[in-house]
Structure formats: C-alpha cells, structure tokens
Amino acid sequence: MSNFSSDDDVILLKEKLQHSQLVFRDLALKSRREATILKRLISRLIAASQVHDDKVLNERLSQIRRELDTQEDVSRLIPQLALVERMVNRHNQATERAKDSLECQFQQSGETLKCLPGLPAQLKRDLRNLLTSPAAEQKGSTEKIVALLQLYERALKLLSLPSNGLSARDLLNIDRINQLCSELQHLITELDFDGEVGDRLLDIRSRLLLSPDAQTLLELTLESVQLILDGTRNERKASQAFLSQLNEDLSILQRHNGRSIDSSQAIATQRSSLNEELAASVDSIHTHLQDAESLEELRPNLSQVAVNLASLVARNRELEEREQQLMEQLQHNEQKLEALYQQTMDYRRRLGDQERKLLLDPLTKVYNRAALDDRLEHEYRCWIRYQTPFCLAMIDIDHFKSVNDQYGHLVGDKVLKVVARTIHQCLRDTDFIARFGGEEFVILLPDADEETRKALLNNVRETVSRLPFKFKDTRLTITVSIGASLFKDNDNTVDVLERADNALYNAKHNGRNKLVWA
Numbered sequence: 001m002s003n004f005s006s007d008d009d010v011i012l013l014k015e016k017l018q019h020s021q022l023v024f025r026d027l028a029l030k031s032r033r034e035a036t037i038l039k040r041l042i043s044r045l046i047a048a049s050q051v052h053d054d055k056v057l058n059e060r061l062s063q064i065r066r067e068l069d070t071q072e073d074v075s076r077l078i079p080q081l082a083l084v085e086r087m088v089n090r091h092n093q094a095t096e097r098a099k100d101s102l103e104c105q106f107q108q109s110g111e112t113l114k115c116l117p118g119l120p121a122q123l124k125r126d127l128r129n130l131l132t133s134p135a136a137e138q139k140g141s142t143e144k145i146v147a148l149l150q151l152y153e154r155a156l157k158l159l160s161l162p163s164n165g166l167s168a169r170d171l172l173n174i175d176r177i178n179q180l181c182s183e184l185q186h187l188i189t190e191l192d193f194d195g196e197v198g199d200r201l202l203d204i205r206s207r208l209l210l211s212p213d214a215q216t217l218l219e220l221t222l223e224s225v226q227l228i229l230d231g232t233r234n235e236r237k238a239s240q241a242f243l244s245q246l247n248e249d250l251s252i253l254q255r256h257n258g259r260s261i262d263s264s265q266a267i268a269t270q271r272s273s274l275n276e277e278l279a280a281s282v283d284s285i286h287t288h289l290q291d292a293e294s295l296e297e298l299r300p301n302l303s304q305v306a307v308n309l310a311s312l313v314a315r316n317r318e319l320e321e322r323e324q325q326l327m328e329q330l331q332h333n334e335q336k337l338e339a340l341y342q343q344t345m346d347y348r349r350r351l352g353d354q355e356r357k358l359l360l361d362p363l364t365k366v367y368n369r370a371a372l373d374d375r376l377e378h379e380y381r382c383w384i385r386y387q388t389p390f391c392l393a394m395i396d397i398d399h400f401k402s403v404n405d406q407y408g409h410l411v412g413d414k415v416l417k418v419v420a421r422t423i424h425q426c427l428r429d430t431d432f433i434a435r436f437g438g439e440e441f442v443i444l445l446p447d448a449d450e451e452t453r454k455a456l457l458n459n460v461r462e463t464v465s466r467l468p469f470k471f472k473d474t475r476l477t478i479t480v481s482i483g484a485s486l487f488k489d490n491d492n493t494v495d496v497l498e499r500a501d502n503a504l505y506n507a508k509h510n511g512r513n514k515l516v517w518a
Contacts, residue, residue: 106144107131113148113155122176127151142505154178177217181208184221189362193231201227209409242347249340256333263326267319274312274319281308361435363413364420372434372442376493379432379446383487391445391453393484394500395423395460398512400439403478407471415478419464426460442500457482457515465513479513 110131114124130147188205204220204227212220288301359371367375376392383390397403397419404412416439423441424433432444443460445453461482469476483504485496503518510516 102145106148109152110148113152116155123151123154177214178211180217180221181211184208184217184224188224193227193235195234197227197231197234201231206409242343246340246344249336253333253336253340256329260326260329260333263322267322267326270315270319274316277308278312281305281312361420364416364435366420366424366441367432367434369434369436372432372436375432375434375444379444380487380493382446388447389449389453390487391448391484392487392496392500393443393445393457393482394436394497394504395441395443395480395482396504396508397439398479398481398508403476407476411471415469415476418467418469419478419480422464422467423460426456426463428456431456442497453484454515457484461513461515481507481512482515483507483518484515485518 110127114127114131130144130151185205185208188201188208193201201224204224207220285302285305288305359367361368379390382388397415400412400415403415420433420435420441423443427433427443430446434442436442445456448456461480465477465479467478469478481504483500483502483506485499485503487496499518503516506518507514507516
C-alpha cells in the first residue's frame, strides 16, 4: 500500500513539473515578444524625439537606438535609459523656461513698439489687438512672433522716412498708401485683359511696386479704373457685334431656307404634272396603235404625240436646272451654317478661355486661390465617399524675399514663373497645383499611394534645386521647402491645411530644402 502511494506521488510530481515547464516556456515566449515590441517602440520614440539644440542628448539617444538593435537583454540598457530620462527632463525644463522667456520678451517687445512716438493709429490698433485679443493668446509662439515682426517692419518703414516734420496724420496716410498699393496690385493681378489694356495694367502693377506717393497712387488708381472700364466696354462691344452678326446671318439663312422650301414644293408639283402628262401620252399612243388599221392612219396621231413628248422633255430639263440651282443654294446654306457653327465654337472657346483665366494666376499661369477652393472641395468629397489616399502639400520658395530685395521684383517674378512651371511638369495629369499666395503653392495628390507621393514630392524638391537660374553672370540657387499631410479620420480641409502649414514651417525651421510630413 505504501509503494502504491509513493508511485502516485512521483507521477503527480512529474505532471506538475511538465506543467511548470510549459508555463515557463509560454512566459518566456511572451516575455520575448513583449521585449521585441518594447525595443521597437523605444526605437521609434527615439527617432521621433530628436532634439535639434542638444547634440549630447541626440548622441546618447542614437547610441541607445543602436544598442537596442543588437542587445538581446533590454534590462542592460536600464541605467542608460535612466540617464537619458534625467537629460530629457532637464531639456524639457529648459524648453519651458525658454518658452516663458520668449513669451515675456514678446510682451515686452510689443509694449516697447506701442510706446514708440509717431506711429499711425491703425498700426497701434493692430498691435493692441495682437497683444490683448483672446485669439492672439491662442496662437502658437511662432505665429505671434511673425505677426509682431510684420508690425515692426511696417513701423520701421514709416520711421525710416526722412525726418522732415511728418506728423502722425502724415504717417497714417503713408501707411494707408502702402496698403492701398498692395490691394491695387492684388486687384490688377486678378484681372486678365488682352491687348493694349492688359499691357497697360501690367505696367501700372510694376509702377506700384516702387511705393508711389499719394498723388501718383491716385493717378494710377484712376488710370486703372479707366482701363478696366475700357476693357469691359471692349468685351461688351465685341460680344454685341458677334451676336448681331450671328442674328443677321441666321435671319438670311432662314429666308433662304424658306425660299428653298417653296421652290422645292413648286418643283415637286410640276414634276407630278409632267408625270401625269407623260402617262397620258403613253396611253394615247397605246390607244392609237390598237385602233389604227394602217401606218398611214397612225402617222398624224404619232406626230402630235411626238410634239407633246418634246414639250415634256423641254419642261423636264427646265425643272432639272431649277433643281440644280436649288441644290447649289442648299449647299451654300450648309456651308454658311458650318461657318456660323465654327464662329460660335470659337467664341465659346474664347469664353471658356476667359473663364479659365479667371481661375488662373496671371503671373505663374497655374490655378489661383479660387480654383483651389473649388478643386479642394471636390477632391474632399471624393475622399469622404471612396476613402482613397488623398495628400495635400504646401510648397514655399526659400529666401524668396531676399531674391526680391537683392535682384528686384522682375527677377522674383521670373523665379515664380519658372518654379510654378517646373512643379506643374513634375505632377501627374490627375494632380493639381495652385498659387496659394506670394511664393507659396499648394498641390493636391488624389489617389496616390505612399511610394508615389513621396517620390513625387521629393522629385519636385530636387528638380527645383537643379534649376539653372542666372542673373548678370551670377548663378542663383533656388530651393523649396515642402510640408505635406494626408486626409484621415474626421479631417476637414482646414485641418489638413493647418497641418501642412505646420509641416512647412518645420521644414523651413530645420534648414529648408526639406520635405516634412505631418
């Protein structure tokens, strides 16, 4: 009995040992899987948290990432991770202090600018709104600083004017003149007239770039209004002349067609009468042939029938001539209608071209902001319906302001044209490009997978950087920064535009000539 119990205990002990081994193996496998996931997560976090102003921390993070790929035991890295954690905490504290210092400097600089004497009232109101409005408090530090710098630039332009006793009202007027010049330039850019009117408007736009005085601005404004009226009047006259000519030609064709129809009906009636007379002559010949007993009796009757047949032949030839004239008239009408159709199609194409020009940026010849809004809404609805990949990218020309300042606005315009054309050539037929404003462009890439959109955007960036710009034997290197984002989840167009704009800022902040995704 005792031996039997001992054997049962041994068997039970073996079963428990096997069960423990299985549990240990499962735990080991689970632990290895969790360690692999943890290593992958740490590597990705390190890659996403590079600090641009701390080389020591970056080197330490890179070292940990390399060791993660080679080390099997993650626990050996715990001391290094603890050290990095302390370094990250110190960096975060320094970043917070720098942020607080930047906010303090922002307020101090704003107050200093507000206290400058001689600033126009409008500039002071804009500054006060920036410093005190709730909307300004919700902006990021970068956006607020950029807005403040723009106000500083306006103030600097005004205060750098020759000191000849200008009053606050004079400064306000100069500020308003500058704003009016900018608005008039924008208006002329949106217009598109052909011929002399268009050339003169472009000349006025160039003169507005030279910061004219009030009298010159007034003269240019009046001249622009007159040119716009002349261009509109010419377009209206051309349309009225075309419609009047078209109406006259259609009236003539209507009269010709009416006469042709009457002539056709008359010819048909006469043709029917000829057929009846011919049938009667045939019947008469048949009757005379049956009644005549000799050829001599038949001859007088046949002679009369011959005279009748000759008359029928002559009348038939006359009808044939009239039919030929009718056919020629119908062919002429058909040619006239074809010519009118071609004129109408040409005018329709011209109207279509004018409509497209309203959606084109006059300088770069790519689509403008209005066209972008329409196309973006269309592609957004398609994305909502089909959920195919949809990418939006913002492109900005690097250091474009320095090109304008150093080489002039004409060179800047040329750079804009060439860059816009280059970007357009890099896109697919289904893609879309529009000038967003200034030196910024927006492109839409519908239904483009990850490999396609990355290759396309990098190709745009690299192709622009290789453009051979020259000015007075000086080679210019033009580059672009790109911020891109995909539509996802519950995005709307504003969300994606903001993300792409933030990515574009990061691309420029990280050295320019870069593609950054958000």
